[in-house]
Amino acid sequence: MTISRRTLLAAGAVTPLAAGMAGAQGAASNAARFSLAYAPHEGSFASRGGLIEQIAYAADQGFTAWEDNEARNRSVAEQARMAKALADRNMTMGVFVASMPKWSQSRPLLGAADDADREAFLADIRTSIDVAKRLNARHMTVVTGFLDLKVPVDIQTARVIDVMRRAGDIVAPHGIAMVMEPLNTRTNHPGVYMQSIAQGFAVARGANSPGVKILADVYHEQIQSGNLIPTLETCWSEIGYLQFGDNPGRNEPGTGEINYAPIVKWLRARRYSGVIGMEHGNSVQGRAGEERLIAAYRAIDKG
Known part of the structure; x- marks a missing residue:
């Protein structure tokens, strides 16, 4: 939250977010479902218990999807329990991470001259298929690694496309x-290779596969490029999934500079029925922060 907004709230100014918060604090279970499939993750409602309890609580607040970056690292039994909890609540599984860079090593280099990192990447993808099936997930996140400073970017792009x-x-x-x-x-x-939705569009078009799309994380795009709605419009044919998070701070909508209500309106106009991952933290800890999180999404969903 910005200082100016905090000052207004302290002074008693009425805002859509503040009004939504009041509603969330007294919300009962089985609240009205959100119009779009916003997907919390483990930790969004940490005060409510473990993973399964958090899924149940999210469903009771009207959320219809769930996201779990760590699902690939969970045991088969825990994946099965999560899948059952989501099915019981008629919730859609969003992304899990299928291949993630080794950040401390600045790898993989998918555009490098040798094939080692590319083969390791493909191995990650093969072993992620069973995870996706177990979770009834239709999308899985991949990060295309780091730039190789010894190789021209255009050559790296050709290799990444391949x-x-x-x-x-x-x-x-x-x-x-x-x-x-x-x-x-x-x-x-x-140092990462893929730095914008436009760059992802070029790679996805080059790959020309229904199995290769873009994850449009609005937080990252705002920092790197801005011009959010026109970029989404231009690249829409290759966007398979979205994630929200405000900037600065990477917390819930309403805590930074991104005006999410028009983005939600634009997505409704496009009849977007996919998942929107809530890829961010809570600006306030504990139950107060969880109530604020729900209120933030009620505000942009209503707006």
Whole structure:
């Protein structure tokens, strides 16, 4: 939350977010469902218990989807329990991470001259298919690694397109799409290869596979490029999944500079029926923060 907004709230000014918070604090179970499939994750409602309890609580607040970056690292039994909890609540599974860089090693280098990192990436994709099936997930996140400073970027792009096409051939027959996540280099991830939705669009078009799409994380795009709605419009044919998070701070909508209500309105106009991952933290800890999180999404969903 910005200082100016906190000052207004302290002074008793009425805002849509404040009004929504009041409603959330007294909300009963089985609240009205959100109009879009916003997906919390483990930790969004940490005060409510463990993973299964948090899924149940999210469903009671009107959320219809769930996201779990860590699902691939969970035991088969825990994956099965999560899948059952989601099915029991008629909730859609969003993304899990199928392939993630080794941040401390600045790898993989999918555009490098040798094939080692590309083969390891493809191995990750193959072993993620069973996870996706177990969770009834139709999308899985991939991060395309780091830039190789010794190789021209255009050559790296050709190699990334090639390996993504090969990966698409692996997942597409199973009805699964990998969603490549562009990351910002200015705040969080210096040195990564894919840095914008536009760059993801070029790779997805080059791969030309239903199994290769873009994860449009609005937080990263705002930092790196801005111009959010026109970028989404231009690249829409290759966008398979979205994530929200405000900037600065990467917390719930209403805590930073991104005006999410028009984005939600635009998505409704596009008849978007997919999942929107809540890829951010809570600006306030504990139950007060959880109530504020729900209120923030009620505010943009209503707006």
